[in-house]
Amino acid sequence: MKKSTRLIHKWTGLLSCVFILVVSITAIALNHHDFFSSFGTIKQDNTFSNSQIKKMAIDPFNNQHLIASDEDKSLFSSADSGKNWKKLELFVPTYKVNNISFDPFKKDNIILSLREAGVYISDDGGDVWDELKLPFFPNEGESIDNLSLGKDNIIIKTRFGFYTYNTMNKKWNKQLFDANLKSKILSNEEFIYNLHTGKIFGNTGIYIYDFISVGLIFLAISGIYLSIKPKRKFRVILDQSKNHDIIQLKKL
């Protein structure tokens, strides 16, 4: 092999190793973000501006009253059409807010859904909340995709079904999607994400991917080490007395 080819191979290999390191570490971090966040310091951010709004609802009984979220970790309330915002506290962390609804038929009734936690209802404008008992577990793979509020019912859509809650008799009606439909519901993007993180095989898949990622990290680090560490030098000694085909390699 030519020296230049070897050199190209070495540096491509090194770059690939760095790439594998980045991909493997970020994949583990993506699957276990709560583990990494538990090492961080707790930040209390009580500031909010209109540019951060990702979900918002307007009170049908008071046009000035808004509730908004940056979707990630915070929920804010404004009494003056968004000029000033006040942090709204729940008894659970407001991660991944995916729906805020004001009940158009009952004053001060707010319904909030947190994608991977559940549905929370307040009947006093957001001071006291109550958790709505769901017939599924959003934190176990069946997260809440959408929530809609009707006069006497709440409709929740997840990737596995359509759930209707009757607020009068407090009963759930389930319409689970059939297996064929379930696979169609996964968009290409979701499929690739699930394949990338191992979620396609459930939680066990995540751990298997973690294991493989750790293996790749080890291979990448050892590969970089081997390519950087100085090579052993050998001296070729031709044994003149015997056969010239016998070559002795002596470590210098």
Added chain:
Amino acid sequence: MNKFKKIFLAISLSTCIFLPLIASNALADEEKGEYYEQVYLTEKQALTMVFDTLKVEKKEIILNPEQKKIIQKRLKRKIKENSFFIYTGKKNNKVEKYAFILDEQGKHFPMTFIVSLNNKASVEQVAIMVYREKRGDGVKTKRFLNQFKNKNGKDAIEIDRDIVHITGATISSWSMTSGVKKAVVLTEELVLK
């Protein structure tokens, strides 16, 4: 390729393909939530742990609607209970400690725990008594429970504010935190007020 290499490759490939499928099916069953009671402390053991040599008295406090409203507002959530049992630890007829044995909903089933507080409503000890699920009992670790020490009504006692949750036991961490806050608020509103 020698025989050993072929066998190794075949085993590796089948493991990569079939293990996740088998395991994910097994896990799907587990995720339905199996009742698995683990008793770490009985009531007697828990009370001995928190009160030691103090004389223990048990009293039921029934909430009136006004008290319930105030407590709910401070906890930011509705509570189903209309009464609570409070344990008082006395020495020479002087109250030294209070304790509550509370239930909070975990991921699938409720968990029972004890919270002891000093006579100024600051948390002294928190311990899990009964955990009823297979997974998530990481909340019983000292690393998590020690975070509640000395917390009082002036503290937020909330995940991501002054309490760090346990990985793999997120819901249980939230529930425990809510429960400890409930004990602090109950002591302040029902005993010290």
